[in-house]
Amino acid sequence: QVQLAESGGGLVAAGGSLRLSCAASERTWSSNAMAWFRQAPGKGREFVATITWSGGSTAYADSVKGRFTISRDNAKNTVYLQMNSLNPEDTAVYYCAAGRRFGPRVPLEYTYWGQGTQVTVSS
Numbered sequence: 001q002v003q004l005a006e007s008g009g010g011l012v013a014a015g016g017s018l019r020l021s022c023a024a025s026e027r028t029w030s031s032n033a034m035a036w037f038r039q040a041p042g043k044g045r046e047f048v049a050t051i052t053w054s055g056g057s058t059a060y061a062d063s064v065k066g067r068f069t070i071s072r073d074n075a076k077n078t079v080y081l082q083m084n085s086l087n088p089e090d091t092a093v094y095y096c097a098a099g100r101r102f103g104p105r106v107p108l109e110y111t112y113w114g115q116g117t118q119v120t121v122s123s
């Protein structure tokens with residue numbers, strides 16, 4: 001079973017940057033596509049970005065395209081989310097997820113989840 005652990009969240013002023021990390025257990029790491037979702041208070045879990053196991057293909061939600069970058073380092077069993085030009089609407093708990101195929105943008109398509117890391121952007 002894949003275990004995921006996010007880190008890197010925190011409080012940042014609008015316009016600032018943060019880099020989130022998601023460390024995965026090694027056993028099934030290379031067979032999964034990875035994704036980031038986020039959930040703001042009172043809202044559903046929202047797709048942010050996804051990446052193939054090779055790192056060759058990525059996809060982003062329109063709301064973060066051009067500002068966020070997803071990447072992975074298989075040697076370290078880690079996926080990253082570099083977030084630039086943050087604004088208060090990006091405030092949410094950010095979750096890392098692992099799934100069997102690249103592309104889905106709905107939470108039900110992902111089998112494994114981390115515990116989440118809080119990102120708060122002040123205006």
